[in-house]
Amino acid sequence: MYICTKNTSMQINPFLTTGYISKEYFCDREKETENLINYCTNGNNVTLVSLRRLGKSGLIQHVFENLKDNETIETIYVDIYSTRTLEDFIKRISEAILKKFPEKTPFGKIFWEFIKRLRPLISFDNITGDPQVQIMYQSEHEKTSTIQNLFEIIEKQNKRVIIAIDEFQQINEYPEKNIEAILRSQIQFLKNITFIFCGSKQSILYDMFSNAKRPFYMSTQFMNLDKIENNKYAEFIKEKFEKGEMNVTNEAINLILSLTKTYTFYTQKLCNKLYGMKPEQIDIELVKNSYFEIIEETKLSFLQIRELLTKAQWNYLIAIAKEEGISKITSQDFLMRYKIGTASNSKRLMKALIEKDLINKIHTIKESTYCINDVFLNHWLKESY
Ligand SMILES: Nc1ncnc2c1ncn2[C@@H]1O[C@H](COP(=O)(O)OP(=O)(O)OP(=O)(O)O)[C@@H](O)[C@H]1O
Numbered sequence: 001m002y003i004c005t006k007n008t009s010m011q012i013n014p015f016l017t018t019g020y021i022s023k024e025y026f027c028d029r030e031k032e033t034e035n036l037i038n039y040c041t042n043g044n045n046v047t048l049v050s051l052r053r054l055g056k057s058g059l060i061q062h063v064f065e066n067l068k069d070n071e072t073i074e075t076i077y078v079d080i081y082s083t084r085t086l087e088d089f090i091k092r093i094s095e096a097i098l099k100k101f102p103e104k105t106p107f108g109k110i111f112w113e114f115i116k117r118l119r120p121l122i123s124f125d126n127i128t129g130d131p132q133v134q135i136m137y138q139s140e141h142e143k144t145s146t147i148q149n150l151f152e153i154i155e156k157q158n159k160r161v162i163i164a165i166d167e168f169q170q171i172n173e174y175p176e177k178n179i180e181a182i183l184r185s186q187i188q189f190l191k192n193i194t195f196i197f198c199g200s201k202q203s204i205l206y207d208m209f210s211n212a213k214r215p216f217y218m219s220t221q222f223m224n225l226d227k228i229e230n231n232k233y234a235e236f237i238k239e240k241f242e243k244g245e246m247n248v249t250n251e252a253i254n255l256i257l258s259l260t261k262t263y264t265f266y267t268q269k270l271c272n273k274l275y276g277m278k279p280e281q282i283d284i285e286l287v288k289n290s291y292f293e294i295i296e297e298t299k300l301s302f303l304q305i306r307e308l309l310t311k312a313q314w315n316y317l318i319a320i321a322k323e324e325g326i327s328k329i330t331s332q333d334f335l336m337r338y339k340i341g342t343a344s345n346s347k348r349l350m351k352a353l354i355e356k357d358l359i360n361k362i363h364t365i366k367e368s369t370y371c372i373n374d375v376f377l378n379h380w381l382k383e384s385y
């Protein structure tokens with residue numbers, strides 16, 4: 001669930017560890033923002049991928065914030081992580097549109113009329129006031145035509161509409177078998193709507209959009225989000241601490257970035273902790289201590305991971321941690337050093353850990369590297385075993 005908080009009146013820690021607030025708390029991504037805006041405003045659908053927690057959802061929010069004052073563009077953000085069926089999917093998109101275009105607005109009026117024709121139960125969330133829609137369908141076919149009508153109505157507006165669907169890989173979990181084909185066939189004829197498909201399961205999304213046998217094959221522009229550049233992140237960190245009247249040495253900043261591998265979420269987490277302590281001076285010692293404190297605090301959840309794995313999987317995870325990432329998982333040297341057994345054993349264990357979202361396969365032109373995607377977990381495993 002992605003949280004977007006607009007209330008900035010209270011004193012907040014400028015290093016966010018969840019959601020997006022405003023440009024002020026967002027580091028760099030200037031080029032990526034420009035590219036994404038260019039793709040979308042020129043009618044290209046985009047698939048946005050990256051390693052976990054690197055800043056995909058944040059980038060979308062940032063792009064939408066940048067487009068806020070553009071009167072020719074409307075933006076809609078939908079997170080479908082918790083959806084389980086096509087019905088949930090329609091519900092989530094309808095709610096996002098109803099929220100974006102209240103009944104009083106000219107387009108809102110048309111859209112609400114359409115929704116009401118579907119005999120929905122509409123209620124409003126007690127806390128957020130957001131509309132909630134419950135639609136009763138007579139048949140499976142009715143669901144497909146509802147999606148089609150939904151897109152057609154949006155298409156009729158004389159504005160470009162950018163719809164970002166986050167955690168898009170979730171549609172693979174729906175029981176409806178032909179959902180990809182249904183969506184693809186409807187999306188391809190839309191001229192005023194562009195989509196950003198985004199998700200945290202890289203390998204699933206790559207397969208959906210680059211496998212010639214699947215409906216979405218080559219239908220979007222791929223955009224791969226990388227880490228934020230070291231010097232840009234260093235500047236951002238320095239500025240935020242200094243604004244909070246904390247002095248931070250250059251060595252301390254370098255250490256923050258090297259311990260967290262300039263991996264957005266982990267860098268934010270460590271800076272957030274340091275900032276929360278409100279020290280006058282941040283030096284190497286303080287950075288080290290805070291880093292170890294975070295690892296200590298997270299230890300319980302690491303131990304829970306162990307409970308979910310077989311002994312062989314756990315040992316394999318430790319091996320990958322000690323290697324700090326590895327390319328040749330079937331080399332004799334690797335198999336022997338960690339007593340993994342056969343090459344096919346190694347492949348099987350790797351597949352299981354990728355499926356459990358503990359390891360990422362990073363594609364480069366030359367070869368693929370496998371890494372543990374949690375920087376803190378990697379450190380803890382490496383040091384504890
Ligand atoms: N450019 C940025 N500057 C500062 N903080 C950022 C930036 N981008 C993302 N963040 C923060 O980093 C964390 C992870 O970002 P985000 O949730 O956008 O990543 P994600 O790639 O969508 O993750 P997931 O793969 O889990 O969906 C969040 O706490 C977010 O606030």
Ligand SMILES: [Mg+2]
Nearest residue numbers: 056057166200
């Ligand atoms: Mg995300």
